[in-house]
Amino acid sequence: MKTRGLLIVLSGPSGAGKGTVCASLRKRLPELVYSVSATTRPPRKGEVDGVNYFFKTKEEFERMIQQGELLEWARFVDNYYGTPRGFVEDRLNEGKDVLLEIEVQGARQVKERFPQGVFIFLLPPSMEELHSRLQGRGTETDEVLRERLEAAGEELAQVHHYDYVVVNDRVEDAYDRIRSILMAEHLKRERLFHDQPDWLEGL
Amino acid sequence: MKTRGLLIVLSGPSGAGKGTVCASLRKRLPELVYSVSATTRPPRKGEVDGVNYFFKTKEEFERMIQQGELLEWARFVDNYYGTPRGFVEDRLNEGKDVLLEIEVQGARQVKERFPQGVFIFLLPPSMEELHSRLQGRGTETDEVLRERLEAAGEELAQVHHYDYVVVNDRVEDAYDRIRSILMAEHLKRERLFHDQPDWLEGL
Known part of the structure; x- marks a missing residue:
């Protein structure tokens, strides 16, 4: 029963922790292909x-x-x-399955060209935490920080184009959520029958 | 961030092992409410x-x-x-979240009256296995077996009304799949924003 793989697009605002979560996925789901x-x-x-x-x-x-x-x-x-x-x-x-970890701007383009992908929006646990992550080591000027917050706000507004929202409170939990999304997507009836119309007969 | 619970409808043909899987869910997901x-x-x-x-x-x-x-x-x-x-x-x-373990006929009625539920169709690992489970202890007459197989065939045809298909090869794996479906359904963007339009502001 071989079905086509899924394109999973992991995106979200700067400061959401995309890189950290992706590193955890790489380690724990080695069967995933990283674009x-x-x-x-x-x-x-x-x-x-x-x-x-x-x-x-x-x-x-x-x-x-x-x-x-x-x-x-x-x-x-x-x-x-x-x-x-x-x-x-x-x-x-x-x-x-292919995972694409990407900025919000790029994800928007992927959505237009590959709408059948699974789009996951990663969020920091709170706005306070996002602010503090964007502040970095606290060496940035107020203007730089203001610009970053503005950019993050615009990125957050893109959440409406996504299929799933995952809060990255603990990397371990974010991993578990993303793994569940992958598994559930593979179990969707419409996906099974779209890829293999005679799937039931082949059981 | 309290959202409305999900109604999960677990159904499938006789012999799929609904009762066994449900027992495993009851044990391992005590926070689920059983209808x-x-x-x-x-x-x-x-x-x-x-x-x-x-x-x-x-x-x-x-x-x-x-x-x-x-x-x-x-x-x-x-x-x-x-x-x-x-x-x-x-x-x-x-x-x-409420779990309803139910025959295919009943699930069809629930689908009409509560289409926003999450409908999971449980399948035996193979048609051979289904036959052997329907045979029971082998004491049934050929006619009884034939009737059961015919009924199972009609039930299988109902799979097209379901959101997800879970093969019950091992109860442990079926449990993991259903748990993933529940988790993924809770992470759906449209569900989050439908239940709480200002969800993002509340972060």
């Missing part, structure tokens, strides 16, 4: 093409944009970053 | 009104049917059995 980004920035020492990133030239990357080969992309300063659709589709077709 | 049925049959020794059943007279039961106070009901021989809506609604309003 590899494409970038035009040069490899750093020890980085392997196809593992850390797919390293592309500017021309290659722009061709990928034009041909719709990216689920999302952005340009930071002089470099492009994006998620190649091909890598994701290949793993899904192998029946593997 | 109490109403019946017109007389209490047996040790049975307590409101715990094992709500014991009703025939007149009371028929009044409940007429007033739409039952989520489902059926008549077996001379007695009525049914699920009082009031008990379920009260527990849901207290924020508790």
Whole structure:
């Protein structure tokens, strides 16, 4: 009974702890595939093409944009970053689930191009905690902090595009919640029968 | 952050192991409320009104049917059995999840009267296993077995009305799957915001 894998998009405002939760998922759900980004920035020492990133030239990357080969992309300063659709589709077709940990802006693009994904919005346990995380080590100026809070507010407003909301109070609990979402999504009747219309006969 | 509870309807064909899975849920998820049925049959020794059943007279039961106070009901021989809506609604309003373990016919009625419930269809691990479970101790005649298989076939066809499909290969795994479904359903964005439109502000 092999069904197509799920694309799970984990996003949320800066300060929600996406990286920490993702690290816990990597450790505890090794069967999950973690999406590899494409970038035009040069490899750093020890980085392997196809593992850390797919390293592309500017021309290659722009061709990928034009041909719709990216689920999302952005340009930071002089470099492009994006998620190649091909890598994701290949793993899904192998029946593997793919996790994409991504900023809210990128997730919005993925939602447009891959609406059948499972979109999870990660939240900090409280607004107070978010403030304190954004403050960082307290060395930022008031203006920087104000800008960050404003950005976080805009990111929070994007929650309405998501399927699930997970509060990251304890990493262990966030992990358990995300694992449950994955399991439940695989048990959805419509997904089983959409992927395999004669699933019941094959039992 | 108190949200309304969920009504979870666990059903499936005879021989799927509903009772065994339900017993495991009762043991391991004591915070779940198990729906109490109403019946017109007389209490047996040790049975307590409101715990094992709500014991009703025939007149009371028929009044409940007429007033739409039952989520489902059926008549077996001379007695009525049914699920009082009031008990379920009260527990849901207290924020508790209510589990209803029920035959496929009854679940169909609940679906019509309470479509916002979470409908889980329990399946035996294979058709062979279903056959062997329906055979029981092997003392049934071929005709009885044939009737049971036919009934099971009709019940299986009802799977299309359900939200989730859980294969009961091992009770432990079935428990884990149902627990995940419950958790994931509580994390659905639309449920959070439907129950508490200003949920985000309250964080």
